[in-house]
Amino acid sequence: MEKNITSQTLLRLPMYFNYLMSLSSERKKGNISATAIAEALGLNDVQVRKDLASVSSGGRPKVGYAASELISDIGKFLGFENHDRVVVAGMGNFGRAMLEYNGFEAYGFDIVCGFDCNEKRVGSSINGKPVRHIDELESFCTENDIRIGIITVPETAAQEVCDRMAESGIRFILNFAAVHLNAPKGVTVHNENISLTLAMLARCNAN
């Protein structure tokens, strides 16, 4: 295995991981070749072979990789075998979808708690995860050493929640509110803009 991975390889590794994770459980038990992965993803198979060899030593000629081993090797390389605990602020449809979604686990994330200011939602549980009052955000995050937060509150409340998360020790914030958030020092915010993704998809490919 090589130690020096190019940034281009680093960008492709999650694609392989994602593709392999999407296989049926039966196919995950079998072998898969670099060629098959290349075909499924529309990539050059020489490139795929090289990328995979840089993170896994499990490839065998004419057999390929044990799919589960390859998933594990790529996952380890990308840190997906961590167990990072994540909180979600805002239990509207979007926030509830985050708590219900089980796909985070494969990437090493455990959504541990939701927060809301609506008393009707506080005290309930979604997909086995508790919903607490937003005023408990700071104490919960400090006590549980939470470093990652997802914001799904309305736009008007997003910056305040962002600031409170930062004060609670959270260092990485994924923001779904359609408003640009200013990250306090030491905190990285990714502003996810679904409208923009849709615009890039439909407009930049439309020729």
Place this chain on the structure above:
Amino acid sequence: MEKNITSQTLLRLPMYFNYLMSLSSERKKGNISATAIAEALGLNDVQVRKDLASVSSGGRPKVGYAASELISDIGKFLGFENHDRVVVAGMGNFGRAMLEYNGFEAYGFDIVCGFDCNEKRVGSSINGKPVRHIDELESFCTENDIRIGIITVPETAAQEVCDRMAESGIRFILNFAAVHLNAPKGVTVHNENISLTLAMLARCNAN
């Protein structure tokens, strides 16, 4: 205004648009300088000035741009003043959040209809948008000339819905199901992977 825009400028334009759209309605009525935008987004102000000049002729020295005019100019350039109708398949929490979300309009997208196979959901309306049975997908999309679809169905149903959308004349699909979809010929699929976004955010910045 220049006709030749570099791909780097093209990548930054949506950032400017997004930032301007996130301003309060009062600030949108006033002027804004390239320097202020550059500072807010952490970019080089010479670069921002150049980018903006390439799509808007409204900039004046020491005054800047009328914010609303600049929004309109960037929006026109990026095609955000279109009115593209969009359908959403899958009315779980994620799909309902899509119908409730009003931020799409600013980007020229009208979510016109949701689809589901659950009889309890069919016939209802969310945020004024009707929910129809998934079996009406083809006829609705054909009759209304729909070209854009969002998939928020469970993973096991996503490929079938993708195929049905393609057969209905949809050319662009934004997929939120955590499974890699194979796009039929002539159709562009963007597989949105929130776990991966979170992983890139929390792992690639963590040093």
